[in-house]
Amino acid sequence: MVSTVASGDTSFYVGTSDIMMMPSIVDVSGLNKLSKVIYDNAAAAISGMVNAHFVQDVDVRPLVGATMFGVTTPAVDHARELLDQKGYETLVFHATGTGGRTMEHLIKGGYFTGILDLTTTEMADNLVGGILSAGPHRLEAGIAAQIPQVISFGALDMVNFGPYDSVPAQFKDRNFFKHNPTTTLMRTTVAENVQLGQEIARKVNKATAPVTVMIPLKGVSKIDAAGQPFFGPEEDAALFKAFKDTLANDCVKVIELDMNINDPEFTQVADDELLALIKAKQDKTKKEVTA
Template sequence: MAIVLIGTLDTKAEEIAFARDVLEASGTAVHVVDTGILDEPGFEPDTTASEVATGADTSLGAVRNNADRGTAIEVMADGAATVATQLHEEGVLDGVLGLGGSGNTSIATTAMRALPVGVPKVMVSTMASGDTEPYVGATDIAMINSVVDVEGLNQLSRQVITNAAMAVVGMATADPAVEVDTGPTIGITMFGVTTPCVQAARTALEDEGYETIVFHATGTGGQAMESLVREGVIDGVLDVTTTELADELVGGVLSAGSARLDAAGEAAIPQVVSLGALDIVNFGPRESVPEEFENRQLHSHNPQVTLMRTTPVENKRLGKLIADKLNAATGPTTLAVPRGGLSLLDVPGESFHNPAADQALVRSLKEHLNDDVELIESETDINDEAFAQRLVKALMAAMRD
């Protein structure tokens, strides 16, 4: 077993050496990757900074000659990702440990995000008590607050580094000795306002022997599912909640990026897609809603989340966007349309009930959808149990075929 240790040996050699010694004292082999560019390393690494730069298709000299620190960090991050991926493919990476401030946190976590979910990843960082989304993304990185700056060794830094080193060793060596028999794995997307549908579908799928993985459609959730489809972890997709596409189109805060809804089609795995929460665009606290949307229909979900109703014009654009993505799919694809409402808020008596907006979405979808995509329509709303059962029936038929 080997742990890859990523750090800047020109400025943090003492701290990296201590982490290496802790790992080796536990009987663990260590592969040190140097990402420092300012000076020569404090000790000889296993992968040099020059080799890291080469992994980004450049040279260490070129990186040093570039006066822009941000560009240098991006280059070394790309190189570190290449190195980590190669070490993992060669079978000499069982876990990753990184130490540093904002610079090496960016570099090391880029390398960690390039690795599959399940590979142990621990980052000791001065940035761990703030917004960690840019570092963690849609992966399973464990970030540990360094408490003190990663600058010199003292009773606090030694303890934090030791804990982190033992954590990654524990992850890499853990054997729960619990055997679990599972069938094919189904990825499902969920939002609070589509929970009843997902719960009913998940129960039905698990009763049939499928394993389900539910992703919260908050941007990183959709990204995680797309990534796991590409890694081959997921065998079929029940994409109940495509709301992240509305955020991407309109400018909400929970976009999963422009590649959302692409992976299953590219991988040719069965997918059943619905329109969950496309009545919603997400923002933060009420005061954070952009001024351009002040006159729109807003709903306070809680003090931290404000929802905005999509319009017929936006839904027409969403219909074409979704149809284009589904038309490009290379595997069995079904679109399930709940004509009675797209969420718990989009039913009679609730604040986002807007049949005209929903009809604009459905008309656009039907106008642009190819015959290769199976279309299922239901007069119920998305959270009706009968609709959930139709989704499950369609997906299981595609999985069997």
């Protein structure tokens, strides 16, 4: 797509698709020496994509969608290795707002056999006003699709902002971690964690098919661990208690483990749970077909 707005924020136009946008440089108003070059390049790019010869992908492994953030990378990398050994291909979505929306879009399209939603951090940004919100409908697609899924609380210890100077003034007294010059993380409070726990419970309360929720009692991220900058036993306890107090659905299985979300043993249990849910659904489908 050639457009006058392609040099700015194109998220509204691209969304969760793979649209490629090229700046028109000059306005789209007739032809001139410069615009002809731009349109020729765009046409050549399209022609190249049409005429490219690719080896057809014959990978028939079932797909699992997984969510990851920098502070939950060890968990998801390990999960992907385990799922690969069991014959599944894992599509990992970086939980940056667009990542969560894209995964939910593909869930609606029926692409996945199961979902390993370990990193729900985008919900914290949506609640508090961070820059990586996936919107108010995060977690809803999998519930509606009745797809086997394992959910956890990954990176709900943080809200994301850009450079430190861009953080809204009302948060000036909060606990911050400068991840890099362009990324500032803010620790979620007890009150915010109560709201997040309640919100996740309200989402899974609508489940009409089995769902497993995993609670990592020793921290929800790499920096929410003993000796780390966002270690917050009180905040985490508020999150988990609010979730359990609000939960009211027999379809939801809750597993509490005295581990950090990145501990390999935690990931092993999460993978085992997801595979068990997938098998149970497959067995149920076979029984219904033969009945």
